[in-house]
Amino acid sequence: MESNTVIMEASNNQQNNRGMNGTKLHSKDAKLSSESVPLKRTSVEIVAVTTPDENDARGTWSGKLDFILSCISYAVGLGNVWRFPFLCYENGGGAFLIPYVIILCLAGLPLFFLELSIGQFASVGCVNVWRICPLFKGMGYGMLVMSMFCCIYYNVIIAYTLHYLYFSFTRVLPWADCTHDWNTYNCVDSRHNETNFTSGHSRPSQEYFDNRVLGISDGIGEIGEIRWELAICLVLAWTIVFLSLAKGIKTSGKVVYLTATFPYLVLLSLFIRGMTLPGAIDGVKFYIKPEWSKLATSKVWQDAAVQIFYSLGAGFGCLHTLSSYNKWHNNCHRDAIIVAIVNCGTSIFAGFVIFAVIGFMAYDAGVDVETVVVSGPGLAFVAYPEAIARMPISPMWSILFFFMVLLLGLGSMLCMLETVITGIVDDLETRFKNIRKYKSHITLATSILLCILGLPLITQGGIYLLTLMNAFSAGLTLLLFGFMECIIIAYIYGVERYLHDITAMLGFRPSFYWKICWMVVAPLLLMFVIIFTFVSYNPAKYGEDYVFPAWAEALGWLMTASSILPVIIYAAIYLKQMERGPVMECLKNSMKHKSLWGPALAQHRKEAGYHILEQEEAENRLNACADDSYSSSRDSNDDPELALNLKSHYERTQMDGKADQEDASFLTDDIHARYKPKERLYPDIESAL
Template identity: 45%
Template sequence: MTRERRNTENQRRDGDRGQWANKTEYIMVVAGSVVGLGNVWRFPYLCYKNGGGAFLIPYIMFAVVCGFPLFLLETSSGQYTQEGFITSWKKLCPLAQGIGYGYFMMKLYDFCYIVVQAWALFYLVFSFRSELPWVSCSNTWNTAHCLGLQPNSSSNLITNRTTSAATEFWERRVLSMSGGIEEIGSVRWDLALCLLVCWVICYFSIWKGVRSSGKVAYLTATFPYVMLLILLIRGLTLPGAWEGIYFYLHPELIQLKNLEVWIDAGSQIIFSYSLAAGNLDVLGSYNNYNNNCYRDCVWLCLLNSVTSLVAGLVVFSVLGFMAQKQGVTVDSVAESGPGLAFIAYPQATAMMPLPQFWTVCFFLMLILLSVDTHFVTVECFITSVSDLFPKLLHTSVRHEIFVLITCFCVFLTQLTLVTEGGIYIFQLIDYYGCTRACQDFMIVCECVAIGWVFGADSFLNIINDMTGQRPCILFKLCWKYIIPLLSLSSLILHLVEYQNLRFNGWYVYPNWAYLLGWTMTLSSILMVPLWATGQIYLTPGTFKQRLAILCHPSETSSWQTEKSREEVPVELIIPAEIA
């Protein structure tokens, strides 16, 4: 059977499930998913912090031996199985289906990142004011310790006794922070309205599945690059920009002796490539069977890494300008995460001519970067649940209703994130629910299931059958040895060096919050052994027979059956007694 005939068969089988309208839509959606906030507010700071240009050495190494092989593994497994991240394991290794349920739990925690989009929307609305509210201290939320920003002054130095206007706007106006997670307080209805708008955008981006999300990605995946280019040109023309870039890329090779640098490089690859999250599996599952996913993965990984580097130039050129204006060094204004996006960068754009324009450009970019990342997260969750109940949810009307119910229910639960104690809840979920430990553990399980149980050679044969291009032996070595060992080492180091979360370096969470945090972490990790144990117990036969059944695919596709008649390698044939 030719690959074209197999593709036609898959289309007929999955007609109700849908497929990408064309290759461009797939590339746009995946690019929008993997290129997100981490490229803008995480990579530049990690690069500066871990030796500048020297950080690129471990970063590139991990991209080659971990990032690209895992990207190909997850994308091709989805394309091969044509299923979501839960049911796909039935066609690979039923015993490992707990990995899919682990992804399911991680997705529930990933939903919380839409609040970043709501914050950015809140800032965008205020960016149209004649005077930016984070510039002066004449607002009702400001304290006596507030230090206003004078754009043309070099005396804006923050001391221990003062707080910048930008910080007070963020903490007292946007978040209206309480004293801790124990003081949830009331819902901030202006922020809740922004959150509602974000969920409405999400709903209409995915309500018809890939038929709608593919169209939305034409805007959400391309427009951030336009904004990034505009901000880059502006940043490079600012005074002090090159000092900032020097801090960003100046190589300090001595830093490579620090194990933390290598760990940060590996975690950044996993985070920015959206690995061990189930997204790539689901997005790949909507491809034609004979799509050249190998070539797609090369270009998408390259795009992601180049975007990270360019985003660093944008961020540090502006931070260099800000440092020169304040008469301080760049390292004193360099931040990561929300501190960069909602304090440092808005403060820097306020010092430029036409500050409203540059602020609008920046927050539009943040919103669109987070829009496609979030709607892909929700779409992958919806797809995987729908594939569990295809007869119930694969019809068009029921699918739209299910998407609506999911979006509305998650929105209601996320109202806790826009309360006065919402930032403490967000940080708790970010630190424990979506932790590096979960990703490392899932990667180890994934590589063992594919590389050892299903068989790395069998998987290489599948990729060759789909694409007409067989990956080199390096991929086999990575899947079976290199990636599991690196991920297991990273997991052990993470547990050994674990420290309780502290918000802003001073707030200590109560013990019950740490217990809740570890419950979130274990809720995804324990899915793997619990599912395996449950299936072994429920499957009839001796222990050896049970393992034999659960370690082999539960279905034999027609193309495998036909290829077996053509004397394909033994490892691709499913024994008749097991099938």
């Protein structure tokens, strides 16, 4: 990465100029990325030479693949494996792909591209990106709360996975039969026709999960004691997450090369192995057999919409965060399409993998496929492990499967926690200038805090809390935030203005398709899903039989409200702090974008038609890189002040580690040399120096 360089050229001293990296520079050879700003009454000329698209103060991805793989790793998660296949079977098999693809194109993909482009354009995370409409900055805080809830319970699922992975290193898998201490008299294994799955009998894999792993209690009111094996796994999971994010995107950008690619190798291996098993074809037919009549029901379209939004991950704030580390001219339009297609294709392919093995499981048990179909954690920790236990060389396949689940979980987990950390650091940087140097400490503190908050979820009643968090922490809120984003960009900020912004960034104007989706189609679809969520609401359940009591249901809605309340509270505080005036005038002004809104670097602001920020404003930018924007951030009439500010800036960057002592001394000496003869014209400069 080429370092940012400031060249100060005098007409009689051009051959002795030096950049911040200490190398000799000549004006006739230097390629200047911004216009020269001459100082009046002197021969001094200040020029900024910057590396295009680099924001060194905040950091950028090391390579193009880092970002794409991070998006794939985030979007392709556990839901692709354990939720989509079940929804496809439940909603008409192959016919379900029609509403799925339609909603992907009309709502999911447009919202995905919207979040990627706005994060890349402003180079800030999900909190300060709402400078575009300050009244709704609370939505960024709501996204952080939602992501924190997801981090808490998601890492508990990873802890389950680590437990299963560890106990897969054995000759006989412990959930393969009913000969263990945790099994009950109701446990039935092998092939006993329908006896395996009728009421009053249970699978060995179900008893292993309930009795051995969870030690499950009778309900959410009986929390019980901590399961210490799971506690160790939870600490290990958070340790892995912290080490992966210890140096921010520089480490996580490399981890995703494993989390985004290896699961496909495992899926392919499981698919090949599954298709060679007896009964696999029946399972696949059951998965893709179309029932066209179900397309006329609203539930099918609702399930397709919900799965699209949850799977792509729009609304969590993660996409703003990931794209904020892009180079400004990166083609996020292309990236959005690639990731959406990969995500959709993975879901469909995972269905073949899952149902091939479930078909074998049904054949082996002598029952119909629909008898053994389950969704959610039950698929990952009950049904699929039992099917694997019946395969030859079952420990090897179990290790591969749970390692794949681990990587899928980690990929999404890393992005969600990075969203939380970036949001915190970006926001604190407006008050504490050097806070970014302590980002690893903040990551450690946050990891410890969330690990402690996750302990109730690994008690004997913890699975009920996990189910409650999964149902309420990112349900309605996610859809509501997606709807608000479309309204803010399309109608408050202005879709034409936004298209102008990203045209400057991408180098081409996105087609009319994006405009009509942002303005009409996506908001309408989201509104439909939100309304239908209320209309078709059913009390939360764990499994088939346990219905949560009313107080637990209220606790779930409280989690939902905790993500929405920041929007209301922040808006109220913001309006109260504004100058008094007519209510409508205050409301209108509160929705105007701030002067700080726009690209981070000076040359990009110029390209997009934004004013160059003054020094004081630039220092308050969350992702300011003053080395890039400095020389073009002042008016040419302010040359004495410019010289003083340059001096103070480089003394500050010296302390921050951006410039070494030699560079700072050179610049100070150079200002002395240039302005000493002019002290009668500029007495304030000499006294300050």
